[in-house]
Amino acid sequence: MMRKCVLVTGATGLIGTALIDALIDQGYTVHGLSRGEQQHRSSAVRFFQWDTDSGKVDERCLNGVQAIIHLAGENIGAQPWSKHRKQAIYDSHVQSIRLLYRLLENREHAVNTVVSAGATGYYSHRGDELMTEDKLPANDFLGRLCLAWEQAVAEGRRLGLRTVSLRSGAVLATAGGMYPKLVKFIKTGLGAVPGTGRQWMPWVHIDDAVALYLFAMEHNGIHGVYNMVAPQQIQLKPLLYAIGNHLDKRIWLPHIPAFVLKAVLGQMSELLLSSTRVSADKIQNAGFRFTYPEINQAIASL
Template sequence: MRIAITGASGLIGTALSRSLTDDGHDVLHLVRRPARTMAEVEWEPERGRVDLARMAGTEAVVHLAGAPIGPARWTRRHKRRIRDSRILGTRTLAARLASMETPPARLLSGSGIGFYGDTGTTVTTEEGPRGTGFLADLVAEWEAATEPAERAGVSVAHLRTGVVLARSGGLLGTVLPLFRAGLGGRLGDGRQYMSWIGLADQVAAIRFLLERPDITGPVNLSAPAPVRNADYTAALGRALGRPAVFAVPGFAMRAALGGFADEAALVSQRAVPQRLLAAGYSFRHGDVHSAISGILDGHRRA
């Protein structure tokens, strides 16, 4: 299969590209500079430009590009950068794919469980209501931006991704040095739920969806068992054989990170992957203990 990927240099994109290439797929990377190899396609999302000649014959597109959400203070400028990188990029890509004589049959477009806002202890599926706040509004607009591709007959699914756990990068990779030093701990009171997914499952689920064009609309890419932050912290400490008794007070996080603290670090989101499970996807790591152990064991073997 000929598959184009935006955001191919990021945590998920790098792993996905490697997995597909290893299995013999023809993978194209959309890059924001002149293409240097036949495996690259230049695009300028802010200008509405994609080199469609290089996209000919593409059967599927996985759109993962977007500025990092955090951890960082959400200034007005930073929020605008987060929004523009997703909305403008998705609009450009969807419109240009729709203009092709033969558009790709499948588009998997990045999204997030931020759509649901703070769900507290309530379990939510893809049928759950939209929440409130910057991220909920962003995700709604982000997903709506694929409409031109949908109108052109492209099968579109939105990858509502949770916290991706990996040994390098992402939340886990960032805090591992602290936990190894015995300085790890919960965020706030630790009672908030975290909807997470291991990187291996993230990649496998995307590949599963590439083969299932009948699945359209939002799909939660998160493990079946969301976990409270305190339990996640304890599981990581046990896996490393280190104490995890420290805590970062919520007021301190709000003072340092503003909106990011309330909508990302301290928010409680208990999203489950109802549509993936109903479609027959089998998680490699369905609980956080096996996920962390698998990730750390892989790191030790490497």
């Protein structure tokens, strides 16, 4: 019996790397898309190259593929948001999936499902209001970006594809992302709370993020948009203190005022100062069960 094949874009990123390992464990073969040449220790994985800037992609990446998991896109928080940087972020998230759809339009294929990354930046700063998937997007850079990203993914429906977008909170993992940076600062005694600390911080453990992509891919009843956040909603100050407690380190420095963050980071300071309280009810009602629903469980595992 031929094993199912999944195409993963952004395959060498934080989630992509963990996801490929999980797919192999589940008996899938994997095609990965990457900008540069890559190799994997497993014979079940084969990499292909693409360049979203020039619109080039190795068409062989779709041979035998039944599902696409789309994780590609520039890191939103990696650099300050200049006009040029904003355009690069937009193109990498929106145009990359359209490049694949153009490829699907012009050849025979077996793809029936597309599961894409998304972001809770769709909601941006909403104070204490609980964000469910039916809320309107924020009218700022992140809100407009995430809306365009989801709309581009949904264009696959006209090709007869089942499409899913997962609005992810901060992914907590030891291999990258926000968590190791927070641990480093707290361990060295430089831990401080940005802004008031009362801003809600949506989060999800890396293992649950990977499991959610598999769940969305494997369940045909899942379609449209779902929040990818842990059920326990937590504010930034308690989150930092929880990490400090597990490290047996006190956070003693004063809060960093919002105006200081804005002066240093510019508009990108929104990532730290926005309060986004996000509901996990929809995906739980669809049958998904979190391994790490609470922050202390998640930090202890990390």
